[in-house]
Every structure is written in C-alpha cells, then in structure tokens.
Amino acid sequence: MNSCKRSLALLLTAASLLVSACHSAVPGGPPVAARAPLAQGQALADAAGIARVARQGSTVAENAHPLIDVIGGRMSGQPSGDLAQEFVRGRLAGYGLEEVRLERFPLLGWERGPAALVLQAPEALHGREISVLSLGHVGAATVTAPVLDAGHGTAEELAALGDRARGRIVLVRVGQPEGYGRSVHRTEKLTLAAAAGAVGFVMIAPEPGTLVQVGVATLGDEPAPIPAVAANFETGSWLLRILASAPGPVVAGLTTGNRMGPAEAANVLGDLRGTSGETVLAGAHLDSWDLGTGALDNGSGTLVVMEAARILSAHVLRTGEQPRRTIRFALWMGEELGLYGSRFHVAEALRRGTLDEYRAVLNLDMVGAPVGFGAMDRPEAAAALRPLIHELRAAGFALDTAVATGGGLYSDHQPFLLEGIPILSMQSRLKEGAGRFYHSAGDTRDKIDEADLGEAAAAVAGLLWYLATAPDLPLPRWTPAETGRRLERMGLRDPLERGGEWRWE
Ligand SMILES: [Zn+2]
Structure with a gap:
C-alpha cells in the first residue's frame, strides 16, 4: 500500500512546510486562569465579539496553499495522508492548542x-x-x-x-x-x-x-x-x-x-480545555480522494476547523478566559473509505466510558459561504441558537434565522448521531458551479472561495464559543430507544439497515 507516487521533491517541499509551520508557532500565552462561570448574556456577547473581529481577516489562504496545492489529494494510509496529518498537527500545535495528538487507527487501505x-x-x-x-x-x-x-x-x-x-x-x-x-x-x-x-x-x-x-x-x-x-x-x-x-x-x-490491504492512518486532535467535564467538538475530514487535490471535499472543512482553532486559541491566550466546556478540534482521516477515523474515535470513547462528555458535535464537510446553522432533528436547537444567530446577524453575518433540522448520513457526524449525541452543522453556499466537481479530478483549489471560508470560520468560532460557554445548553443526548425513533423519523432506517448498522428493535 505504500508505494509513493509523488516525487521526492514534492515530499521535501511539504516537509519544509511542516518545519515552517512549527517555527511559526504562537509563543506561549499567559497561563489560563479559571474564572467564574459566565452568564448566558455574556457568553452571547463574547461569542459574537469573537466572530465579529475574526471576520475581518483570516489565515485560510496561508493554509490552503500547503494543504491543497502542495500536499494535494490526501489518501488515508498513503504518504500524502501522512503528510497532511503532520502538517495539521504542526499548525494546531503552533496555534497553542493543548494535547495536540494523533489518534492512530487501522483501515482497509486502497490504492488506485x-x-x-x-x-x-x-x-x-x-x-x-x-x-x-x-x-x-x-x-x-x-x-x-x-x-x-x-x-x-x-x-x-x-x-x-x-x-x-x-x-x-x-x-x-x-x-x-x-x-x-x-x-x-x-x-x-x-x-x-x-x-x-x-x-x-x-x-x-x-x-x-x-x-x-x-x-x-x-x-x-x-x-x-x-x-x-x-x-x-x-x-x-x-x-x-x-x-x-x-x-x-x-x-x-x-x-x-487496484491494490488493497491493511493500512494505518491517524485523526489529528487538539483541545482548548474547559473547566467542566463536558466537551463540544468541531470536526472535518482531512482525507480526500486521489483525483484532484481535495479542495472542496474536504480541504474547505479542514481549513475552517483549523482557522476556528486559531481564532479561539488566540482568544484564550490573549484574554486568559477558559471556556466552561472543552472545545475539541478533530481532523478525521479515513472518511472517504468509510468513516474510519470518526468511527474509531466513537468506539474508543465508548470503550473508555467517556462518550457522554460530548454535548454537541459540529461536522463540516464541503463548506462555502455561511448561510445558517443546522441541528439534526433538534427543533429545540432553534430556541437555543436563536439569540446567537441574532447577535451574529447584528455583527454582519448573513445567516438564516431558521435552524435546519433535516438529517443525513455518510459523513463523520454519523457515528456520533447513532449514539444520540446532538449533531450541529453549518449551512453554507458553495462557490458557483463547484459542487459538480466533487470526488473528481476537478476538485482543485479554484473550486473554493477562501474569503468565504474565512467568514465561515469566524461564524464557527462564534458558535463554538457560545456552545462552550453558555451556562445552559438544552440539547440532551438521546437514549438509545429515542435515537432509534429519531433515525426512523429522519428516514435513515433503510440506509442504515442496508449498511448493516440498524441496531434498534
Ligand atoms: Zn467529504
């Protein structure tokens, strides 16, 4: 599985980018001090303030070049995927996230x-x-x-x-x-x-x-x-x-x-540690297809998660504020070959008994200009998010006031959804005509709009800060029985049965 088709020169270029990513590390900020819990209104104002400042400029383009143009198509278990993992790990560490780590897992590797x-x-x-x-x-x-x-x-x-x-x-x-x-x-x-x-x-x-x-x-x-x-x-x-x-x-x-065989890849994780045992997670799959350079699917989501991590880490380092809930950033691998990375993460959390810490999971897969938020079969999220949406609109974000509640499968939210964990999304508008290049040789950097992704990252940062600091987050985890009922109501029973994943009644 390991034959490397890329030239040594490219590897060296990417490797030097890794080094420069590490050298551009944000110096360690002040020690983070625990503060009194924020009131709901303060959480709202802070979240909107972070998003308002962030939308004035982003580093998305600086990461887009090495991630998409240089490393390119990022296949799990192949040298391109390994390079992508190391690149993102270097960046997240540079931003000052805590416990930046690789979570290794096995998969059925595949080479065209x-x-x-x-x-x-x-x-x-x-x-x-x-x-x-x-x-x-x-x-x-x-x-x-x-x-x-x-x-x-x-x-x-x-x-x-x-x-x-x-x-x-x-x-x-x-x-x-x-x-x-x-x-x-x-x-x-x-x-x-x-x-x-x-x-x-x-x-x-x-x-x-x-x-x-x-x-x-x-x-x-x-x-x-x-x-x-x-x-x-x-x-x-x-x-x-x-x-x-x-x-x-x-x-x-x-x-x-084609060639197939056992391989290994790794999710890249990093935290902004909270004061409680609860966690909100923002994830995107880092892997892509070998055709094209994985720009829209899913360089876009990866860049947004990385930028949101940079924004919020900078906020924590600057202010010394610590969120109530840990904010975890996850760049999953193995998604395109079957959600391997997110499945492994959820299985590990179940094994360790830590899955219950997840209060919300935001999945970003193919992102454009932000137009609203979604919460799968969670009508209650509309009330919970309405004040934030109002504040973000006031800060200049053109977001729909309605929260989308439709459900779906086949991205990294799926393993969490099947465990009843609240799934949030950002509704977005892709660059005109770009969607048709999904999973093809045409998925290249010209298919994303980096200014839109900066705007998306700012909105995501606001949302995450709110989810992580609001005293009250009325999004309960569903019981197993309730999860089965909701999946059926969302029309997901059939596909789950065919995929051998329906485990209710
Ligand atoms: Zn995708």
Whole structure:
C-alpha cells in the first residue's frame, strides 16, 4: 500500500512546510486562569465579539496553499495522508492548542490502479473502450458479461428487474428517480446490485459537463463484492443509447487493477480545555480522494476547523478566559473509505466510558459561504441558537434565522448521531458551479472561495464559543430507544439497515 507516487521533491517541499509551520508557532500565552462561570448574556456577547473581529481577516489562504496545492489529494494510509496529518498537527500545535495528538487507527487501505471497460458486442463496436475509474475498495478483477440498464439502482428498480440482473454488468445512474423521497447512496446501490446477482457495476454521473466522479464502494472493512467503476454523464449516456438501440446483447469486459490491504492512518486532535467535564467538538475530514487535490471535499472543512482553532486559541491566550466546556478540534482521516477515523474515535470513547462528555458535535464537510446553522432533528436547537444567530446577524453575518433540522448520513457526524449525541452543522453556499466537481479530478483549489471560508470560520468560532460557554445548553443526548425513533423519523432506517448498522428493535 505504500508505494509513493509523488516525487521526492514534492515530499521535501511539504516537509519544509511542516518545519515552517512549527517555527511559526504562537509563543506561549499567559497561563489560563479559571474564572467564574459566565452568564448566558455574556457568553452571547463574547461569542459574537469573537466572530465579529475574526471576520475581518483570516489565515485560510496561508493554509490552503500547503494543504491543497502542495500536499494535494490526501489518501488515508498513503504518504500524502501522512503528510497532511503532520502538517495539521504542526499548525494546531503552533496555534497553542493543548494535547495536540494523533489518534492512530487501522483501515482497509486502497490504492488506485488501471480500470477499463471494453465493448465486445455488438460487432460494430467491438474493442471500443469506455473511459472509467474505479470506486474505492474495489480490488483487482476481470469480468465479461452482458450490460443491463438498472435505472437509478433503487431497491424497487432492481426488484422489478427480477432475475435479469443476474450475471450482468449493471449501469446505474447517480441519484434517485424524480419524487423518490430520499437519497440513495452508491454503497446501498452496489449492495443491492450484488445481491441481485450482478457481476459488475458502472455508475453514471448525474449531469453533463462533469468529470468522472468516484467514491467508496463499501462502507466497512469488506472489499467491494463486485468490480465497480464510474463513468461521466456523456460516456454513460452514450452507452445507454447503444444499449437501448442494440438488437442483441451488449457485452463488455470490465477490468480493475487496484491494490488493497491493511493500512494505518491517524485523526489529528487538539483541545482548548474547559473547566467542566463536558466537551463540544468541531470536526472535518482531512482525507480526500486521489483525483484532484481535495479542495472542496474536504480541504474547505479542514481549513475552517483549523482557522476556528486559531481564532479561539488566540482568544484564550490573549484574554486568559477558559471556556466552561472543552472545545475539541478533530481532523478525521479515513472518511472517504468509510468513516474510519470518526468511527474509531466513537468506539474508543465508548470503550473508555467517556462518550457522554460530548454535548454537541459540529461536522463540516464541503463548506462555502455561511448561510445558517443546522441541528439534526433538534427543533429545540432553534430556541437555543436563536439569540446567537441574532447577535451574529447584528455583527454582519448573513445567516438564516431558521435552524435546519433535516438529517443525513455518510459523513463523520454519523457515528456520533447513532449514539444520540446532538449533531450541529453549518449551512453554507458553495462557490458557483463547484459542487459538480466533487470526488473528481476537478476538485482543485479554484473550486473554493477562501474569503468565504474565512467568514465561515469566524461564524464557527462564534458558535463554538457560545456552545462552550453558555451556562445552559438544552440539547440532551438521546437514549438509545429515542435515537432509534429519531433515525426512523429522519428516514435513515433503510440506509442504515442496508449498511448493516440498524441496531434498534
Ligand atoms: Zn467529504
């Protein structure tokens, strides 16, 4: 797993950045003194004040260059991922955070190799090669089989195909049919297709003008059950037309040559220690895909968490104030290959009996200009956050007064959500046209707006300071039974069942 494709020169450049990150350390500030607990009004005013000052300038661009342009695509368990971990660790230590640490965990590592889809029939198209890229956790395999259009690959569509999917390479569009009611993740579709007997899986991008979009094929430690690749919209649409017009079977050979094996990566954690045993956490995944340089997904969230850490650490060092609750900053690895880092962290906290300290978890995955806050299935958060939103609006942030309460899966909040811990998010507006480059070679630094990310970091810093200092934080952890009810209400039972993670009744 460890073959390093990057040049030595690049490694040296990045290594020197690590050194300079360490040398630019903020000198140790005054010792932090415990103060009398803040009143709610003071907590609000302080949080808004921190955000107001922070939005006047950020260091996001200074970190964006080394993280995104130089280190680039940050695959977990590969040299690029290790460099990213060390870079962030150096920065967080430099900001003056306490207990900056690497939390190592094992994962099923994956390294891209060649992938090919070549038509064998009809005769007129024999040998025609279709441009595809492997999904993650797909190994090395070769299959030759007739190709079948499986629509969006939902449970209903595969059921309607009955036995016809058996022994076929299925073509599956990203997304779900119009009016389907919930989103269906690629991992669900692949599980369903393999269960229906398909021997190959080709995922087609949802809109024209995009590059090939990849993603992981399975969310656990199991390799993908069948070879799975992705094609862009235009290539996929062409193949669908060939399929619709061919009088006989369309047969293709699908070959993947990826490498998989045990690997190790590490979450990067750092704290601003509080006076109570409670903790609020702000996290973002640091890893990305190997295509592009992981700018939007999730350099953006990483830069916002790092900047919020810098802002709040500087505040603590300058004022000597200590928050009531510990503020923990977490840069997770292994997200793209199946939420490995956050799952490991939650499992460790459960094992040690410390998970209950988490009073709120803010997850930042693909961030743009801040437009509001969210709290998954927590209508009570609207009342709790309304005064803060009011103050932040007064400080110049264009935030929606409503708090979004929808729920979802497939990012690092998921392991915490399944334990009933309050999940907060920042609603944001991505740079125009950038979202379509997600998980593709087009996810490069031009897809993020660093001024927007500075603004987002300022709002996040305000939110975190408020969550960490408000005397009253009326966001209770759900009991296990209540968690099951809420997940069902959010429409998450089906996908959790398919992922083997539904553990209620
Ligand atoms: Zn992401």
